[in-house]
Amino acid sequence: MTVLIDRDQGITSPALVPAEGDLARDQAGADLNIGLINNMPDTALKATERQFMKLLQVAAGPRRIRFHCFSLPSVRRSPEAKWHVESEYSDLADLKRRRFDGLIVTGAEPVAPELDQEPYWRDLTDLIDWAKVNTRSTIWSCLAAHAAVLHLDGIERRRLPAKCHGIFDCEAVTNDSLTHAGPTPLKVSHSRLNEVVEGDLAQAGYQVLTRSALAGVDVFVRQYTSRFVFFQGHPEYDALSLQREYLRDVGRYLARERDHYPHLPVSYFDAATEERLARFEKRARHERHPALSNDLPALTLRADIAAGSAAAALFRNWLQFLGAEADASVLAR
Known part of the structure; x- marks a missing residue:
């Protein structure tokens, strides 16, 4: 081709x-x-x-x-x-x-x-x-x-x-x-x-x-x-490649396909999104289940x-x- x-x-x-x-x-x-x-x-x-x-x-x-x-x-x-x-x-x-x-x-x-x-x-x-x-x-x-x-x-x-x-x-x-x-x-x-x-x-x-x-x-x-x-x-x-990878890793954690919750990408999401994702992580560690991915918060990237x-x-x-x-x-x- x-x-x-x-x-x-x-x-x-x-x-x-x-x-x-x-x-x-x-x-x-x-x-x-x-x-x-x-x-x-x-x-x-x-x-x-x-x-x-x-x-x-x-x-x-x-x-x-x-x-x-x-x-x-x-x-x-x-x-x-x-x-x-x-x-x-x-x-x-x-x-x-x-x-x-x-x-x-x-x-x-x-x-x-x-x-x-x-x-x-x-x-x-x-x-x-x-x-x-x-x-x-x-x-x-x-x-x-x-x-x-x-x-x-x-x-x-x-x-x-x-x-x-x-x-x-x-x-x-x-x-x-x-x-x-x-x-x-x-x-x-x-x-x-x-x-x-x-x-x-x-x-x-x-x-x-x-x-x-x-x-x-x-x-x-x-x-x-x-x-x-x-x-x-x-x-x-x-612009969205790192977001797709991060969400993939979150999904793998919730499905117990990986042991550790992924870290946030550096200098990528805006401050408000990082706060929402931190709260979601705490919940995910206590309610670990694949269906929880439906409750992921809205994501906004940094402007720079x-x-x-x-x-x-x-x-x-x-x-x-x-x-x-x-x-x-x-x-x-």
Whole structure:
């Protein structure tokens, strides 16, 4: 499956593929081939597609993008999600039959205690090795970033005392094209139970581009034949992504699928909502039952979360890098 994205096209689903002849050719430069390896949990599968398609559309400006969706076949799926992947995604074998300008690889919900014990580990490490020499740049997101540095350099992620969950102010710590003209600070969503620390990355030769005083390393890079970009956070998240995750975890607690009540996302809900949720938590601890989720209070986000602004800057700069490389390659022929 290939979607041809231009700035005037409506984005709803990767199943909607406009005919190539329906889009006028312009002088914006060579089309970019971008692949998304979407390994997100079933509940976030379709939302992740839409988030990245909309983000790339905004960031690309007049340049057209040929967008290809894949998923690792060894990621466990429900029958419905498996049908969606099989009917609307390209086969992963097709990935290695062409050269991609850019690749985006998401994490998957953990099912094993260690990354190298995950059922998809072999498929993922094969992908890492392939991407090093067959893309101009690859983005590794959250758990995929942790898996990549473990495979490449043996860097072990470390368990956090509490989940890093919320929107964090991240500052650029070096002058790099990826963070050029970005907002200050970059407000980035993080949602993870583990981290890789800056000292381990620096010792192995990675360059940290952004960090947060509260969340630690945010974006870091390493140059192979491909430029590898690693996100510990989720700049692609839309405004409601963290809310959906929080409510999912509340539901799992009420259903006794998890032992601990989730912490509120940092710097996300407004003060009145946090007070209502604190009262609801006290009630949930005493009246623990799935039906209680029907009594969750109305939720209002803070006005200053700046959803999408960090992602717009990062992906605009990433696509400009890919475009310059692609145009230079065309001129060199």
